[in-house]
Amino acid sequence: MKEYKYTIDGNCYQVAINEVSDTTAKVTVNGAEYTVEWEKPVEEKPVVKVQSVAAKPAAAQAAPAAAQPAAPVSGNAIKTPLPGVIIDVKVNVGDTVKKGDTVVVLEAMKMENNINADRDGKVTAIQVAKGDTVADGAVLVVLE
Numbered sequence: 376m377k378e379y380k381y382t383i384d385g386n387c388y389q390v391a392i393n394e395v396s397d398t399t400a401k402v403t404v405n406g407a408e409y410t411v412e413w414e415k416p417v418e419e420k421p422v423v424k425v426q427s428v429a430a431k432p433a434a435a436q437a438a439p440a441a442a443q444p445a446a447p448v449s450g451n452a453i454k455t456p457l458p459g460v461i462i463d464v465k466v467n468v469g470d471t472v473k474k475g476d477t478v479v480v481l482e483a484m485k486m487e488n489n490i491n492a493d494r495d496g497k498v499t500a501i502q503v504a505k506g507d508t509v510a511d512g513a514v515l516v517v518l519e
Contacts, residue, residue, distance in 0.1 A: 376391055376393050377392045378390070378391045378392075379391075379392075388404055388405055389404070390402060390403070390404050391403040393408075398413055398414070398415050451494075451496060451499075451517055451518040452502075452514040452515075452517050453478055453493065453517070453518065454512050454513060454514055454515060455481055455509050455511065455515055456490075456511070457481075457483045457484075457488070457511055458483060458508075458509060458511045459481040459483030459484075459488070459508075459509060460481070460482045460483075460506065460507070460508050460509075461481060461482075461503045461504065461505055461506060461508075461509060461515075462480040462482045462487055462505065463479070463480040463505060464478070464479055464501060464503065464504065464505060465477050465478055465480065466478045466479075466498050466501070466516060467501070468498050468499065468500065468501060469497065469498060470498045471495075471497050471498075472492040472495065472496060472498060472518070473492065474491075474493060474494050474495050475491050475492065477489040477490065477491050478491065478515065479503065479516065481509070490515060492518065494518065496518030496519055497518065497519040498518060498519075499517050499518065499519045500516070500517040501515075501517075502514045502515055502516065502517065503515050503516075
C-alpha cells in the first residue's frame with residue numbers, strides 16, 4: 376500500500392492506494408474507500424516516414440539535406456534517447472560542432488529536450504527534419 380498526502384485548493388487529502396489492477400484501483404481517501412476506473416490507453420505505434428525520390432514532384436527535389444535519402448550511418452551517429460517530435464534542427468551539413476553543442480531540439484512528453492553533440496566533429500549527414508516523429512534510438516545527426 377502506498378500512501379500520499381495531497382493539498383488541492385487548500386483542502387488536504389490522505390490517499391492510500393490499496394490495490395491496482397489493469398484498469399481499476401482501490402483507494403482510500405480520508406478514510407472513505409473508492410474504486411477508481413480508467414480506460415486502457417490506446418497503444419500508439421511509431422510513425423515511420425518513408426520518402427521516395429522518384430515519387431517527389433520536381434519542386435520537392437530541391438528540399439534541404441534532411442529530406443534527402445538517408446546516408447550510410449557510421450559509429451559517429453547522434454541518436455535520440457527517447458521518442459518524440461523534432462522541433463528544430465540547429466546544425467547544417469558541413470558545420471563543425473563541439474561536444475555539448477545542441478544539434479537537435481526534440482519534443483517528448485510535452486517538454487523540449489536539447490539533444491547535444493557527445494563529441495567534437497563535423498556534421499556529415501542530417502537524418503531528420505523539423506516535424507518528423509522519431510522512435511527511441513533513431514539516428515538524428517552523423518558526425519565525421
